Amino acid sequence: MILAKNPKKTEWKSLTQRPELKQQNLQQLVNEVFQAIQEEGDKAVLSYTKIFDKADIKEMRVTPEEVDIACKRIPDDLKAAIRLAAENIEKFHRAQISSGVKVETMPGVSCWQETRAIERVGIYIPGGSAPLFSTVLMLAIPAQIAGCREIVLCTPPNLEGEIHPAILFAARHAGVSQIFRAGGIQAIGSMTFGTESIPKVDKIFGPGNQYVTAAKQRATQLGVAIDMPAGPSELLVLADDSANAQFVVSDLLSQAEHGPDSQVICLVKSESLIFKVQEELSAQLPLLPRKEIARQAMQHSKLILMEDDQACLDFINEYAPEHFILCVENESFYLNGLINAGSVFIGNYTPESAGDYASGTNHTLPTNGFAKSFSGVSTDSFCKKISFQKITAEGIKRIGPAIELMAEAEQLTAHRMAVTKRLLSL
Amino acid sequence: MILAKNPKKTEWKSLTQRPELKQQNLQQLVNEVFQAIQEEGDKAVLSYTKIFDKADIKEMRVTPEEVDIACKRIPDDLKAAIRLAAENIEKFHRAQISSGVKVETMPGVSCWQETRAIERVGIYIPGGSAPLFSTVLMLAIPAQIAGCREIVLCTPPNLEGEIHPAILFAARHAGVSQIFRAGGIQAIGSMTFGTESIPKVDKIFGPGNQYVTAAKQRATQLGVAIDMPAGPSELLVLADDSANAQFVVSDLLSQAEHGPDSQVICLVKSESLIFKVQEELSAQLPLLPRKEIARQAMQHSKLILMEDDQACLDFINEYAPEHFILCVENESFYLNGLINAGSVFIGNYTPESAGDYASGTNHTLPTNGFAKSFSGVSTDSFCKKISFQKITAEGIKRIGPAIELMAEAEQLTAHRMAVTKRLLSL
Numbered sequence: 068m069i070l071a072k073n074p075k076k077t078e079w080k081s082l083t084q085r086p087e088l089k090q091q092n093l094q095q096l097v098n099e100v101f102q103a104i105q106e107e108g109d110k111a112v113l114s115y116t117k118i119f120d121k122a123d124i125k126e127m128r129v130t131p132e133e134v135d136i137a138c139k140r141i142p143d144d145l146k147a148a149i150r151l152a153a154e155n156i157e158k159f160h161r162a163q164i165s166s167g168v169k170v171e172t173m174p175g176v177s178c179w180q181e182t183r184a185i186e187r188v189g190i191y192i193p194g195g196s197a198p199l200f201s202t203v204l205m206l207a208i209p210a211q212i213a214g215c216r217e218i219v220l221c222t223p224p225n226l227e228g229e230i231h232p233a234i235l236f237a238a239r240h241a242g243v244s245q246i247f248r249a250g251g252i253q254a255i256g257s258m259t260f261g262t263e264s265i266p267k268v269d270k271i272f273g274p275g276n277q278y279v280t281a282a283k284q285r286a287t288q289l290g291v292a293i294d295m296p297a298g299p300s301e302l303l304v305l306a307d308d309s310a311n312a313q314f315v316v317s318d319l320l321s322q323a324e325h326g327p328d329s330q331v332i333c334l335v336k337s338e339s340l341i342f343k344v345q346e347e348l349s350a351q352l353p354l355l356p357r358k359e360i361a362r363q364a365m366q367h368s369k370l371i372l373m374e375d376d377q378a379c380l381d382f383i384n385e386y387a388p389e390h391f392i393l394c395v396e397n398e399s400f401y402l403n404g405l406i407n408a409g410s411v412f413i414g415n416y417t418p419e420s421a422g423d424y425a426s427g428t429n430h431t432l433p434t435n436g437f438a439k440s441f442s443g444v445s446t447d448s449f450c451k452k453i454s455f456q457k458i459t460a461e462g463i464k465r466i467g468p469a470i471e472l473m474a475e476a477e478q479l480t481a482h483r484m485a486v487t488k489r490l491l492s493l
Numbered sequence: 494m495i496l497a498k499n500p501k502k503t504e505w506k507s508l509t510q511r512p513e514l515k516q517q518n519l520q521q522l523v524n525e526v527f528q529a530i531q532e533e534g535d536k537a538v539l540s541y542t543k544i545f546d547k548a549d550i551k552e553m554r555v556t557p558e559e560v561d562i563a564c565k566r567i568p569d570d571l572k573a574a575i576r577l578a579a580e581n582i583e584k585f586h587r588a589q590i591s592s593g594v595k596v597e598t599m600p601g602v603s604c605w606q607e608t609r610a611i612e613r614v615g616i617y618i619p620g621g622s623a624p625l626f627s628t629v630l631m632l633a634i635p636a637q638i639a640g641c642r643e644i645v646l647c648t649p650p651n652l653e654g655e656i657h658p659a660i661l662f663a664a665r666h667a668g669v670s671q672i673f674r675a676g677g678i679q680a681i682g683s684m685t686f687g688t689e690s691i692p693k694v695d696k697i698f699g700p701g702n703q704y705v706t707a708a709k710q711r712a713t714q715l716g717v718a719i720d721m722p723a724g725p726s727e728l729l730v731l732a733d734d735s736a737n738a739q740f741v742v743s744d745l746l747s748q749a750e751h752g753p754d755s756q757v758i759c760l761v762k763s764e765s766l767i768f769k770v771q772e773e774l775s776a777q778l779p780l781l782p783r784k785e786i787a788r789q790a791m792q793h794s795k796l797i798l799m800e801d802d803q804a805c806l807d808f809i810n811e812y813a814p815e816h817f818i819l820c821v822e823n824e825s826f827y828l829n830g831l832i833n834a835g836s837v838f839i840g841n842y843t844p845e846s847a848g849d850y851a852s853g854t855n856h857t858l859p860t861n862g863f864a865k866s867f868s869g870v871s872t873d874s875f876c877k878k879i880s881f882q883k884i885t886a887e888g889i890k891r892i893g894p895a896i897e898l899m900a901e902a903e904q905l906t907a908h909r910m911a912v913t914k915r916l917l918s919l
Contacts, residue, residue: 145902148895155598155892162596163606168588172581172853180589183832185866197904233902269866287722292866296713311918317911324907356906405879406609413883418911421884424899425892427598428880440611440695440718442878451868453831454854457839458847466581466851469574473850476571476659478623480782481750485743485844492737 068333068348068370070341073378083386085298085435086328086367093281100252101259101285108262115253116224120194122248124228127264129246134239137232146236152425153204153240159427160209163446175462182450184214185292187266189258190243191273194223194250198231199274201423205430205444206272207241213449218243219258219266223250251275255282259291270294272431272444294444298435299328302419303388305379305401307336310394311415312343316351318392318419319344319368320361327363332386333370334379336395341372380404387438390419409438463489494759494774494796496767499804509812511724511861512754512793519707526678527685527711534688541679542650546620548674550654553690555672560665563658572662578851579630579666585853586635589872601888608876610640611718613692615684616669617699620649620676624657625700627849631856631870632698633667639875644669645684645692649676677701681708685717696720698857698870720870724861725754728845729814731805731827733762736820737841738769742777744818744845745770745794746787753789758812759796760805762821767798806830813864816845835864889915 074082103111109127117123141149169179190206192199203220210218220243222230230248238246247265249257254265255275261267270292271283283293302322306315319331335341348365355361373379380401383391387407395401398413405411409432410422422428431444442448458466467486474482500508529537535553543549567575595605616632618625629646636644646669648656656674664672673691675683680691681701687693696718697709709719728748732741745757761767774791781787799805806827809817813833821827824839831837835858836848848854857870868874884892893912900908 145898148898151892151895152899155602155604158598159594159596159604162594165591168585170585170588170853172584176581176847176852178581178585178853180871186832199903201899201903290862292863313914313918314911317907317914321905321907321911324905351910355910356904361907402881406612408879411879411881413881414885416886416889416915417882417884418889418896418915420896420900420908420911421602421889421892422880422882423908424896426602426882426884427596427604428882433877436716437718438877438879440877443880445606445878445880447873447878451859451864451866452871452873453834453864454836454848454869454871455828455839456837456843456848456852456854458843458852459840460842463842463844463847466577466847469577470844470846470850472571472574473578473627474846477625477627478782479747479750481743481747481787482846482849484777484781485740485747485846488739488743489842489844492739 068365068368070370072372073374074371079382079385082369082371083382085330093278097252097281097285101256104253104256104262105260109264112249112253112257112262112265116249119251119253120223121226122224122228124224124248127247127249129230129235129248134235134246137235138239140232141236145233149200149204149237149240152201153208155425155427156204156208157212160212160446164212173462173465175459176456176466178454178456180452180454182452184216185269185449185451186215187217187219187268188215188449189268189271190218190220191254191271191275191279192220192222192234193275193279194225198233200233200237201430202273203234203237203243204241207238207243209429209444209446210449211242213446215449217266217268219268220246221249221254221258221265223254224248251278252282255279255286259286259289294431294448295433295441296435296437299330300325301330301389301434302392303332303334303383303386303390304392305334305383305395306340307395308340309396310340312340312347314415314418315394316344316347320351320355321418321420322390323361323364323368324355324357327360329364331364331368332388334373334382335370336374338372341370344370376400383408387436389432389434389438392417392419407439409433409443460493464493494791494794496796498798499800500797505808505811508795508797509808511756519704523678523707523711527682530679530682530688531686535690538675538679538683538688538691542675545677545679546649547652548650548654550650550674553673553675555656555661555674560661560672563661564665566658567662571659575626575630575663575666578627579634581851581853582630582634583638586638586872590638599888599891601885602882602892604880604882606878606880608878610642611695611875611877612641613643613645613694614641614875615694615697616644616646617680617697617701617705618646618648618660619701619705620651624659626659626663627856628699629660629663629669630667633664633669635855635870635872636875637668639872641875643692643694645694646672647675647680647684647691649680650674677704678708681705681712685712685715720857720874721859721867722861722863725756726751727756727815727860728818729758729760729809729812729816730818731760731809731821732766733821734766735822736766738766738773740841740844741820742770742773746777746781747844747846748816749787749790749794750781750783753786755790757790757794758814760799760808761796762800764798767796770796802826809834813862815858815860815864818843818845833865835859835869886919890919
């Protein structure tokens, strides 16, 4: 870890900077795949699946019978764990349903807001060695609570053309409507245009590599919304002497094992913690199966001593971490002053893993400083709000003259006339 | 208007299609201007203001004294109208403040959500002949209600280097912190990077031409959020014999006068209305100052007879209009079945102009079918939600084993270890 002690404010810029990503220009490849899908549908998707995923499949749709078989292959204890996590996620996301707002802004002028589910949503789950079934829960459960009519899931098949059974079990448990073997650019393209098999959706959710990210960006230009801009995962831990260095380091490492570009910052309030953290790191890191990945991530991560509380708080708000573990005695000072973060974990017994899997909060969160302007995924992400208004004859008499004046001042005479004609009729 | 009678479902695709926009490739120009602003700051902005806006100004910042003078130039009746509108907008947007959610998902596992204002927001107000002070109210008032610390407004100066006094009055009334004479790409670039004068912001709001739209798209790639994708304004009116054809046509025209690419659809429930609408159109259109613009917009607009209620509702949801005027006897059928729209105006005395200016709802709404997945601007647009969790020793004992199982099944051992170490310590 890179060590800094009470850095001056001028050094903050480099300390809060994210590792720069080599932005490959994937636009041309994305355009090519998208065009082929638009023209040839399923045929193009199958052919790209063969090229990119090295899987020669005939049928993208996963049948209910295949899901039945997969469910039987999941050990009972894992099933129980997934059910427990799903229940907590459901409780927290169901509480987020908003009741709507109704106001009579003037006598005879009623304005209200109602929530509607987005009709068709797409969930992308990356492939690779580890089956990210937890992300299935995090996206499909709020979609179902919101009332989305169609919840489509795409995930790449392995070399044998199969999807990990835990993903299928989680998808069924969380109410996914249709599951497809399709990955990468071709999955995003299919959900953008629709093919013979895969339905077009209104909004696409889920993580992915740089190909998926570039494809999601392109989708937004074609009228499909996406959850949020993607970036490598991040964690900032703030610890004082009340924190347990062993736990702190286990949290740092659980972030670092995600990928070599994971970003970890550990802010400590005392010199003694620097030594303890370094010592624990040397002890814990070599024992991990993914130690090589974690080691690379830790190389550009930072261990910072910052004794002043206000400076600490300002630094955290400036960095705007995706995950923020707060393990200090005066936690209320930080909770009250916190402005920018994705998700906050408080105290010695609240590891980030709890929110990643099972406590109930969502793990799809804004990275790369986007916590300054974006929220994590919530039930709201699967809804939109429509405003309504109804004005009575009495109401338009009251409000009409103001509208006429403003419309005329903006030189929009037809806007004024729409009111004038109504007023003249009364 | 293009006339269609009870069109078959196969014809819907072309009837709901938006006019295709010539997408000029402005990326290179945007990159050039952005780079110059990043390197030279204010100097570059002033130089582009001279080139693009033909205004030779020395100072971008508008002083409080200039605003004082502008306020004196606004007629009292317009001031009163703006104040009335502001009051209604404030009432409706203040009611949207959410109270937060707290749930104990399991004993010892507390999860909650809190709202924080986005710290620094930028508002862009286009120039041109008409001063869009109503948009100042629609964006600055919810920003202030949300509690944004800094509300920056950029708008291009006229040839004399001045800003219309109504914009300055509205900006002061709505609590804008700083106002700058800067327009187009250079305004968006300034708020993206920050210059000596203009602060960097976290999210940019507001309408604009294709240059502004391209610049806002680029801003999102540089870590700044934007309100929503932009497109030409739209209106769909649904009318039966209870509607007043004179009012209906005045509403169609108030949409059509926005620009030649404005999109207007009039759905009627009876043959007799077709004739009445056409007749009123011939009578009202020639009297408008902006008749040439309105005529062009009406040319690609549609007048559709659709007798079946369910078909009508399906068509509206498929089109997903930005503005939807509902003027029929069985309005509850449509209100219950409506899924996709930006803002809805109900009954004979609720013209779209009411929502454009003064009733209280927001007029920044999703166009181009984006009402399927986006909400209009609301107080929420200026906030983000942070999730929090705190787990007790008892709580981690209950939830820990499930997390361990799930993390191990996803092959993320460090995630599991973060829990195991805590469980072992208890």
